[in-house]
Amino acid sequence: MNSALQLGGxxxxxxxxPAINGVSLEVIQGERRLIIGPNGAGKTTLFNLITGDxxxxxxxxxxxxxxxxxxxxxQRAHRGLARTYQIITLFPKDSLExxxxxxxxxxxxxxxxxxxxxxxxxxxxxEAGRVLRRVGLEHLARRPIGEVAYGERRRVEIxxxxxxxxxxxxxxxxxxxxxxxxxxxxSELIAGxxxxxxxxxxxxxxxxxxxxxxxxxxxHYGSVIVEGTRAEVVADxxxxxxxxxD
Amino acid sequence: xxxxxxxxxxxxALGGLLFLLAAGFSLIFGLMRIANxxxxxxxxxxxxxxxxxxxxxxNLWLAALIGGTIVAIFGGIVERLLLRQLGxxxxxxxxxxxxxxxxxxxxxxxxxxxxxxxLPTPPxxxxxxxxxxxxxxxxxxxxxxxxxxxxxxLHVLMDRTRLGAMIRAGVDDMQMARAVGIPVSKxxxxxxxxxxxxxxxxxxxxxPIMSAYPGLDADMLPLALIVVILGGVGSxxxxxVGSFIIGAxxxxxxxxxxxxxxxxxxxxxxFVIAFRPTGLFGRQGA
Amino acid sequence: xxxxxxxxxxxxxxxxxxxxGDFYVNLTSQIFIAAIFAASLNLLVGYGGLVSLGHxxxxxLAAYLSGWLFLKMGLGHGITAPVALLGTTLIAGLxxxxxxxxxxxxxxxxxxxxSQVLWGTAYRWASVTNGDNGLSGLTRPAPFGISxxxxxxxxxxxxxxxxxxxxxxxxxxxSPFGAALRGTRDQPRxxxxxxxxxxxxxxxxxxxxxFWGAVSGLLFVYYNKYIHPASLSLTNSAEGLLGxxxxxSGTLAGPIVGAAIVIFLKNYVSAYIERWNMLLGFVFVVxxxxxxxxxxxxxxxxxxxxxSR
Numbered sequence: 001m002n003s004a005l006q007l008g009g010x011x012x013x014x015x016x017x018p019a020i021n022g023v024s025l026e027v028i029q030g031e032r033r034l035i036i037g038p039n040g041a042g043k044t045t046l047f048n049l050i051t052g053d054x055x056x057x058x059x060x061x062x063x064x065x066x067x068x069x070x071x072x073x074x075q076r077a078h079r080g081l082a083r084t085y086q087i088i089t090l091f092p093k094d095s096l097e098x099x100x101x102x103x104x105x106x107x108x109x110x111x112x113x114x115x116x117x118x119x120x121x122x123x124x125x126x127e128a129g130r131v132l133r134r135v136g137l138e139h140l141a142r143r144p145i146g147e148v149a150y151g152e153r154r155r156v157e158i159x160x161x162x163x164x165x166x167x168x169x170x171x172x173x174x175x176x177x178x179x180x181x182x183x184x185x186x187s188e189l190i191a192g193x194x195x196x197x198x199x200x201x202x203x204x205x206x207x208x209x210x211x212x213x214x215x216x217x218x219x220h221y222g223s224v225i226v227e228g229t230r231a232e233v234v235a236d237x238x239x240x241x242x243x244x245x246d
Numbered sequence: 247x248x249x250x251x252x253x254x255x256x257x258x259a260l261g262g263l264l265f266l267l268a269a270g271f272s273l274i275f276g277l278m279r280i281a282n283x284x285x286x287x288x289x290x291x292x293x294x295x296x297x298x299x300x301x302x303x304x305n306l307w308l309a310a311l312i313g314g315t316i317v318a319i320f321g322g323i324v325e326r327l328l329l330r331q332l333g334x335x336x337x338x339x340x341x342x343x344x345x346x347x348x349x350x351x352x353x354x355x356x357x358x359x360x361x362x363x364x365l366p367t368p369p370x371x372x373x374x375x376x377x378x379x380x381x382x383x384x385x386x387x388x389x390x391x392x393x394x395x396x397x398x399x400l401h402v403l404m405d406r407t408r409l410g411a412m413i414r415a416g417v418d419d420m421q422m423a424r425a426v427g428i429p430v431s432k433x434x435x436x437x438x439x440x441x442x443x444x445x446x447x448x449x450x451x452x453x454p455i456m457s458a459y460p461g462l463d464a465d466m467l468p469l470a471l472i473v474v475i476l477g478g479v480g481s482x483x484x485x486x487v488g489s490f491i492i493g494a495x496x497x498x499x500x501x502x503x504x505x506x507x508x509x510x511x512x513x514x515x516x517f518v519i520a521f522r523p524t525g526l527f528g529r530q531g532a
Numbered sequence: 533x534x535x536x537x538x539x540x541x542x543x544x545x546x547x548x549x550x551x552x553g554d555f556y557v558n559l560t561s562q563i564f565i566a567a568i569f570a571a572s573l574n575l576l577v578g579y580g581g582l583v584s585l586g587h588x589x590x591x592x593l594a595a596y597l598s599g600w601l602f603l604k605m606g607l608g609h610g611i612t613a614p615v616a617l618l619g620t621t622l623i624a625g626l627x628x629x630x631x632x633x634x635x636x637x638x639x640x641x642x643x644x645x646x647s648q649v650l651w652g653t654a655y656r657w658a659s660v661t662n663g664d665n666g667l668s669g670l671t672r673p674a675p676f677g678i679s680x681x682x683x684x685x686x687x688x689x690x691x692x693x694x695x696x697x698x699x700x701x702x703x704x705x706x707s708p709f710g711a712a713l714r715g716t717r718d719q720p721r722x723x724x725x726x727x728x729x730x731x732x733x734x735x736x737x738x739x740x741x742x743f744w745g746a747v748s749g750l751l752f753v754y755y756n757k758y759i760h761p762a763s764l765s766l767t768n769s770a771e772g773l774l775g776x777x778x779x780x781s782g783t784l785a786g787p788i789v790g791a792a793i794v795i796f797l798k799n800y801v802s803a804y805i806e807r808w809n810m811l812l813g814f815v816f817v818v819x820x821x822x823x824x825x826x827x828x829x830x831x832x833x834x835x836x837x838x839x840s841r
Contacts (some may be wrong), residue, residue: 036534051725072729074725075722077727089721101711103726105726106726111708112708113709114703114709115704118707118710283644335824336636340583340640341773341820344813344816346817348810351809352807471648472645505656505660507655508649508650520765521802523638
């Protein structure tokens with residue numbers, strides 16, 4: 001079994017406050033992992049450490065067997081890492097199509113072309129259309145992000161990450177702020193992600209997320225409290241304590 | 247020997263004046279995130295106001311007090327009327343201070359003319375102090391003393407008073423400070439006026455050494471900038487240490503290698519930026 | 533890119549000398565120089581989101597390099613021009629590396645400090661730069677043997693260079709790199725996560741912007757046949773910035789319009805007002821507070837409002 005992500009004794013503190021307190025975990029390729037925990041447990045901080053947006057204080061981060069803690073975020077993207085954000089970070093004045101194009105450019109040599117107009121790369125635009133079709137948003141391709149509904153923007157977030165054809169996808173609260181129908185659509189989307197992609201998801205909304213998870217890691221005050229299959233974690237009394245105890 | 251004494255004291259005096267300028271700049275930037283590009287002009291304005299005030303009040307220290315106050319009031323008006331308007335438009339605030347620096351420069355030219363005007367050294371301090379047969383220019387020692395005293399007073403202000411605590415809180419985390427109920431609006435005006443007062447008074451105190459002349463603002467601003475970049479934004483200690491380092495480099499550089507003094511100033515800045523982008527003592531990234 | 537509008541404009545400019553006298557021809561040449569200066573600055577400011585107060589450095593470096601090589605080494609323009617451009621671009625690479633250790637206001641302060649260091653050096657290193665006297669006795673090039681001494685010849689020369697410059701910059705802006713640059717302006721973290729090397733994109737833009745700044749510097753020194761340290765001053769950098777903001781930083785046309793406004797103001801107003809600096813300051817304050825988007829978008833808004841009456 002090949003490891004997609006391996007964290008060894010990861011530590012991060014802000015000022016005096018330890019946010020991540022020695023986290024070790026391993027996610028196998030193709031796995032669907034869910035990371036849960038109450039607010040402030042350190043879930044997004046963990047993601048930021050994996051992507052490189054934050055520098056770790058100590059510990060190892062292995063992406064497909066390679067130590068990446070010294071690599072900058074864009075370098076990790078080139079090694080197959082992609083993420084979505086809890087707060088939607090799209091390019092609001094640009095069209096959906098343009099947003100996806102920017103994502104496609106990130107890993108393409110074409111991004112260094114400083115002379116030929118972007119329009120002169122029709123293959124990029126076609127590919128963007130295909131990505132949008134996969135998430136059911138092709139009809140809105142030309143609209144600016146600012147004009148589409150929140151649920152649709154969430155789907156664009158995910159589409160942007162999928163456009164990178166990642167090997168490891170980090171989804172940070174993909175269901176945040178969605179209505180029930182929107183949640184169903186996004187859930188379907190995530191369920192439909194091919195097995196070559198390893199998916200790690202942070203979620204608060206247990207109802208929807210639980211179905212998608214194969215293994216669950218429960219985080220509390222920056223440490224792993226419980227870890228195991230869905231059944232194991234749900235049954236474990238420590239899980240209930242973490243959510244209901246304090 | 248005399249040469250080295252003179253140059254050393256010149257650098258200490260310049261360092262002291264730079265501290266008066268840089269401390270204000272650093273506080274304003276650290277707290278309000280405003281790069282106050284009119285800071286050099288406030289220094290110059292102070293010097294020119296000193297020239298006029300001294301005609302009626304022949305005491306340099308009183309003049310410094312009066313001049314500092316006038317410049318502080320001017321600064322407060324600019325902050326309330328113009329900078330406040332621009333809220334979080336950080337670039338706009340910088341450009342407005344730049345615009346005002348141009349206005350002030352020409353204003354001074356119109357009112358006081360184009361010739362350099364030296365400010366008279368207080369008579370009691372005109373004769374050098376002779377120690378072991380070596381003459382020390384007295385006024386420069388006094389300027390150094392004033393800078394050190396100001397540094398101590400500022401340190402006490404920041405460390406022991408409520409105002410200082412509020413400033414430090416604001417520099418560290420503005421949102422928290424607001425949440426905790428610190429009157430941010432009044433604090434901003436107070437700090438801006440304080441910075442302006444230091445700059446204005448500094449111009450008058452520096453007058454006997456530097457004179458008031460068109461271009462004084464353009465000469466002082468980059469030095470203050472380099473001090474703040476070197477010492478770290480929002481750090482009083484950084485401003486203090488940085489001021490004397492730059493004062494020394496600039497003075498000795500100008501004396502020994504006049505052509506390349508500016509290039510030599512360059513080097514510590516590059517060095518520090520390369521290895522510690524937040525400056526020697528700064529905590530926040532600029 | 534509305535090509536038709538630009539072509540019409542270029543043709544109109546080509547025909548301008550037929551309609552106006554030497555004074556306006558020279559004035560327009562000056563506008564061309566300022567337009568390249570402002571447009572190149574805008575690559576950084578408007579498209580990159582990085583405000584620099586040191587753009588005048590490139591004008592000064594290119595002009596002094598060209599002038600010094602001519603006066604002290606007796607080299608012809610065929611050599612001094614490429615050397616000046618190359619030298620300035622290399623120094624821009626260094627300055628860019630230093631300045632980009634920070635972003636936002638830190639970047640601004642670094643560009644300002646570096647530029648002021650150059651300015652101070654230009655005044656003091658009199659053995660090389662002639663200090664406050666400046667370098668005079670410089671010449672205009674004679675491409676293919678055609679003399680550029682007369683206003684008309686220089687006009688068409690600078691028009692040609694300007695058309696080339698604006699065309700290159702428009703390609704830059706429309707290209708994938710330009711799209712990535714705008715992305716780093718709007719969402720730098722997101723761009724990193726997508727695989728873009730944000731620092732490198734910014735550095736390349738910095739250097740490219742400096743290159744065209746240097747081109748405007750060469751045109752400047754050819755026009756005036758003289759270079760003085762004041763051309764490296766903060767005032768000059770600020771004028772360029774004013775052109776960008778006045779015209780509107782969101783478009784390619786904005787800075788060109790803004791530069792034209794600044795040159796007009798300078799030339800007309802300076803006949804009546806000695807204190808150009810003061811006026812510049814006032815205009816800065818007024819524009820920043822009342823027309824933060826610039827004149828071109830402001831006019832566009834007025835036009836839209838008038839149309840929907």
